[in-house]
Amino acid sequence: MLYWDYAAATPPYEEVVQTMEQIMRLHYANPSSLHRAGRDAERLLARSREVCAAALGAAPHEILFTSGATESNNLAVKGAALQYQGRGRHIVTTQIEHPSVYESCQQLQSLGWEVTFVAPDSTGVVDPAGIAAAVRRDTVLVSVMHVNNETGAVQPLKDIGRLVKAANHRTLFHVDGVQGFGKLATELKEWQADLYSLSAHKLRGPRGVGILYVREGVSLFPLLTGGSQEQGGRAGTENVPAIVASAKAVRMGAENREAYNKQITPLRERLLAFLSGVPEFTVNSSRDGAPHIVHFSYPAVNGEVMARKLEELGMTVSTRSACSSRLAEPSRILLAMGRDAAVALGGVRISLGDAHTQADIEALEQALLSAVQALKIVERGRD
Numbered sequence: 001m002l003y004w005d006y007a008a009a010t011p012p013y014e015e016v017v018q019t020m021e022q023i024m025r026l027h028y029a030n031p032s033s034l035h036r037a038g039r040d041a042e043r044l045l046a047r048s049r050e051v052c053a054a055a056l057g058a059a060p061h062e063i064l065f066t067s068g069a070t071e072s073n074n075l076a077v078k079g080a081a082l083q084y085q086g087r088g089r090h091i092v093t094t095q096i097e098h099p100s101v102y103e104s105c106q107q108l109q110s111l112g113w114e115v116t117f118v119a120p121d122s123t124g125v126v127d128p129a130g131i132a133a134a135v136r137r138d139t140v141l142v143s144v145m146h147v148n149n150e151t152g153a154v155q156p157l158k159d160i161g162r163l164v165k166a167a168n169h170r171t172l173f174h175v176d177g178v179q180g181f182g183k184l185a186t187e188l189k190e191w192q193a194d195l196y197s198l199s200a201h202k203l204r205g206p207r208g209v210g211i212l213y214v215r216e217g218v219s220l221f222p223l224l225t226g227g228s229q230e231q232g233g234r235a236g237t238e239n240v241p242a243i244v245a246s247a248k249a250v251r252m253g254a255e256n257r258e259a260y261n262k263q264i265t266p267l268r269e270r271l272l273a274f275l276s277g278v279p280e281f282t283v284n285s286s287r288d289g290a291p292h293i294v295h296f297s298y299p300a301v302n303g304e305v306m307a308r309k310l311e312e313l314g315m316t317v318s319t320r321s322a323c324s325s326r327l328a329e330p331s332r333i334l335l336a337m338g339r340d341a342a343v344a345l346g347g348v349r350i351s352l353g354d355a356h357t358q359a360d361i362e363a364l365e366q367a368l369l370s371a372v373q374a375l376k377i378v379e380r381g382r383d
């Protein structure tokens with residue numbers, strides 16, 4: 001089987017697995033404990049915070065560890081809304097955010113907040129002027145992702161940050177960086193980002209660790225209360241082995257970014273050119289998207305049918321983001337881009353990683369052609 005679902009989960013680095021195992025065995029003490037073993041675990045945690053901060057160009061006290069980007073996004077959106085509700089109860093976000101941002105905003109809406117969901121263009125990119133035009137005096141937060149997890153569309157964060165701050169300098173800017181980090185440059189200062197979310201398992205780290213950058217001077221209403229871990233921002237005993245291993249993956253992700261791009265960009269370009277040449281397909285990713293995601297639709301059948309056929313042919317792909325793939329509904333992202341229901345139901349996402357080669361792409365292309373042929377026969381049989 002060839003694995004083409006790196007945007008959903010990545011194989012952990014060998015160093016990550018080894019670090020996890022070693023620390024689980026040796027440093028099981030609670031980092032909040034005052035004895036020596038606890039202080040040793042706390043030192044490992046502090047070192048991991050420094051490593052993540054350095055990779056993001058941030059200070060260690062601006063880094064908070066969570067259970068994943070879902071929690072980081074929930075904390076960024078709801079924590080900011082609750083903390084700053086004295087300033088207003090309006091949020092601006094986009095129609096293409098990950099459910100952990102989108103549904104956090106909807107939940108706030110049900111509690112009385114107003115949310116403006118800005119639409120993307122047909123390539124899946126939002127217009128910075130459109131975001132800024134939605135910002136009001138009572139807008140406490142703008143949340144825009146770096147790279148869309150379904151199409152790979154890259155959002156113009158620098159322009160968004162500049163225009164948002166010009167429209168209201170008190171409005172906080174949150175970026176869901178999950179699909180961008182390690183693929184594209186992360187420039188928190190240039191974007192004027194106040195909050196930034198990451199997930200370790202998209203970076204060849206372990207599952208169950210998220211990072212939330214919280215710029216100095218910004219405070220969030222804690223969603224988890226209890227102990228005073230994470231500077232009081234997130235209660236609960238820290239998962240030291242997974243956090244130390246995640247810091248390793250974050251450092252390696254930043255260091256390997258250019259080599260990774262050099263390796264997979266030509267593969268993605270070749271695959272995009274191939275897909276564009278198959279008349280049965282609609283390509284939903286553009287050439288200037290992130291280097292690891294290619295999304296297309298085969299409107300004749302549901303995406304799940306194509307994905308299953310490809311699996312029979314030895315290719316593991318997904319239909320959209322893993323978090324939404326069990327929904328038998330058209331993709332919210334593709335509908336927002338103006339695609340019709342058949343295209344929005346027929347989506348397939350192929351996401352690349354550093355293990356892929358030119359020969360793998362050739363095998364995938366053959367499998368795609370075979371799948372179309374096989375599904376055409378199924379379609380004809382139905383007539």
Ligand code: PMP
Nearest residue numbers: 068069070098149176178179199
């Ligand atoms: N945001 C984006 C853009 C994602 O792709 C994902 C993962 N599907 C998340 C947030 C959630 O991350 P996690 O799996 O760590 O909760």
